[in-house]
Amino acid sequence: MLDVLYQALLAPFIDFGFMRRALVGCLALSSSATPVGVFLMLRRMSLTGDAVAHAILPGAALGYMVAGLSLGAMTLGGLMAGWIVALLAGGLARITVLKEDANLAVFYLLSLALGVLLVSTQNRNIDLLHLLFGSVLALNNEALVLLAAIATLTLILLAVFLRPLILECLDPGFLKRHSRLGTLTHLVFLALVVLNLVAGFQALGTLMAVGIMILPATAARFWARQLDQLLVVAVGLAVLGSWSGLLLSWHWDLPTGPAIILMLGCLHLISLFLGRDGLLKRWIHPAKHLTS
Amino acid sequence: MVQEQPLVCLENLTLGYEKHPAVHHLSGHIYSQDLLAVVGPNGAGKSTLLKGLMQELRPLGGRIGWPQGKISVAYLPQRSGLNLDFPLTVEDFVSLGHWPRLGAFAAFSGKRRQQVRGAMEAVGMQGFEQASLESLSGGQLQRILFARLLLEDAQLLLLDEPFAAVDEQTTSDLLHLVQQLNREGKTLVAVLHDLHQVREYFPQTLLLARDLVDWGPTVSVLTQDNLEKARGMRGPFDPLADVCETQPGSAH
Numbered sequence: 001m002l003d004v005l006y007q008a009l010l011a012p013f014i015d016f017g018f019m020r021r022a023l024v025g026c027l028a029l030s031s032s033a034t035p036v037g038v039f040l041m042l043r044r045m046s047l048t049g050d051a052v053a054h055a056i057l058p059g060a061a062l063g064y065m066v067a068g069l070s071l072g073a074m075t076l077g078g079l080m081a082g083w084i085v086a087l088l089a090g091g092l093a094r095i096t097v098l099k100e101d102a103n104l105a106v107f108y109l110l111s112l113a114l115g116v117l118l119v120s121t122q123n124r125n126i127d128l129l130h131l132l133f134g135s136v137l138a139l140n141n142e143a144l145v146l147l148a149a150i151a152t153l154t155l156i157l158l159a160v161f162l163r164p165l166i167l168e169c170l171d172p173g174f175l176k177r178h179s180r181l182g183t184l185t186h187l188v189f190l191a192l193v194v195l196n197l198v199a200g201f202q203a204l205g206t207l208m209a210v211g212i213m214i215l216p217a218t219a220a221r222f223w224a225r226q227l228d229q230l231l232v233v234a235v236g237l238a239v240l241g242s243w244s245g246l247l248l249s250w251h252w253d254l255p256t257g258p259a260i261i262l263m264l265g266c267l268h269l270i271s272l273f274l275g276r277d278g279l280l281k282r283w284i285h286p287a288k289h290l291t292s
Numbered sequence: 293m294v295q296e297q298p299l300v301c302l303e304n305l306t307l308g309y310e311k312h313p314a315v316h317h318l319s320g321h322i323y324s325q326d327l328l329a330v331v332g333p334n335g336a337g338k339s340t341l342l343k344g345l346m347q348e349l350r351p352l353g354g355r356i357g358w359p360q361g362k363i364s365v366a367y368l369p370q371r372s373g374l375n376l377d378f379p380l381t382v383e384d385f386v387s388l389g390h391w392p393r394l395g396a397f398a399a400f401s402g403k404r405r406q407q408v409r410g411a412m413e414a415v416g417m418q419g420f421e422q423a424s425l426e427s428l429s430g431g432q433l434q435r436i437l438f439a440r441l442l443l444e445d446a447q448l449l450l451l452d453e454p455f456a457a458v459d460e461q462t463t464s465d466l467l468h469l470v471q472q473l474n475r476e477g478k479t480l481v482a483v484l485h486d487l488h489q490v491r492e493y494f495p496q497t498l499l500l501a502r503d504l505v506d507w508g509p510t511v512s513v514l515t516q517d518n519l520e521k522a523r524g525m526r527g528p529f530d531p532l533a534d535v536c537e538t539q540p541g542s543a544h
Contacts, residue, residue, distance in 0.1 A: 042377075163388075163396050169378055170375050171369070225424055
């Protein structure tokens with residue numbers, strides 16, 4: 001029995017280096033992209049993450065066109081394109097009649113179209129699926145170092161900017177009255193979103209990267225009612241989803257990125273029904289009320 | 293007798309949005325320890341005036357002077373500006389009142405925590421430390437906003453409709469707190485709608501209808517005649533309005 005469990009749950013990571021690297025990459029992403037996703041959700045900016053994730057595709061494709069299959073060039077291209085869309089969507093919402101959600105929709109459609117166009121017109125054999133859905137099983141040491149560096153930087157910046165971040169979401173007027181950190185905080189946060197999506201793109205691809213950011217955060221909302229609990233539960237769910245997704249992909253020979261995102265989706269559904277604030281609790285005792 | 297220097301001087305002040313005046317050619321002084329009610333119909337520029345005092349809005353004309361130098365200003369917002377879904381405890385929310393002294397990065401000491409508890413007790417919210425913001429009623433929320441205001445410990449307190457949609461008991465408690473703060477030396481400016489409250493608790497009143505209707509002792513400002521004038525204020529902004537050439541009026 002123990003042997004079966006060992007073979008099913010641990011052996012792939014112990015026996016194969018590429019599975020270990022994939023797991024370490026996912027752990028790095030879970031510890032940085034997921035907390036950023038919690039703040040994205042709390043700031044009601046979940047779709048911003050989606051739009052920026054799509055914008056990374058043409059940037060990475062441009063990086064590839066300039067320097068070939070280079071981690072540095074594609075990362076830099078993705079960072080620049082993501083940053084431009086994040087700034088433009090927010091900036092245009094302030095100076096035109098269109099709101100931020102409409103601007104984001106415009107930019108993410110254009111980015112995706114441009115990205116697919118750039119990729120498909122290349123003579124060199126670039127794998128579109130690799131860009132769109134990532135290749136977590138092919139993470140090399142260079143990519144792992146990049147993921148770890150981004151995770152470290154993210155955690156440091158989140159810790160330093162925690163109070164302004166909370167206040168910018170809870171009572172932006174208070175932050176504006178007492179500090180000039182409002183704009184800086186917003187820009188730092190957008191930079192963290194872009195950085196973590198680029199990190200996620202290495203492992204999960206442009207389309208799936210936003211999943212490890214948002215899905216654990218939304219699932220955790222059904223379990224936790226305070227920010228600190230929310231962050232811990234979200235990271236825990238991200239780790240669990242990544243680990244089970246990798247196993248699903250290993251045992252059933254499925255594409256890894258989508259398998260991880262699907263497992264995170266399952267955790268979301270489980271939380272939706274079984275969570276402390278989930279649906280089941282409402283259905284079981286609909287007429288009951290508490291004493292105080 | 294030499295009159296003391298005012299805390300705030302409004303000199304022919306015009307505040308507004310996209311060149312349309314919401315507060316028009318307002319002149320007057322706010323003195324230290326004033327307890328001033330700002331009254332007027334909806335759209336009269338009351339909240340805009342508070343934004344001007346907080347320097348969130350740059351004047352379209354005139355100026356706001358601070359003869360005693362820059363002073364600390366705290367603001368009690370309307371609830372609509374808050375995102376109450378945010379998962380934070382009441383104690384953590386009130387702690388944000390320490391921001392003006394601690395800034396974004398300094399740690400909270402035990403003494404600061406004690407001050408938070410003290411402020412919560414002063415507004416009758418002891419025992420709610422670990423409650424979540426979204427679980428609070430309108431009146432409870434107003435009390436913790438006051439607790440945060442107490443911690444800010446500013447010289448000039450600006451209250452934007454502090455008793456809107458709040459029950460009688462809470463209103464009464466908070467009005468007594470306002471009076472106590474005033475006795476302790478604070479200057480308070482409150483936007484209010486209930487004229488009975490204004491007559492009973494606020495010795496000074498500024499009656500605004502974009503233009504100044506009257507400013508002075510409440511008894512002489514809240515007359516039938518003045519209130520009629522305020523009701524006859526102008527309608528919505530006119531996109532084809534001419535450029536204003538009005539000369540400065542006299543200060544109150």
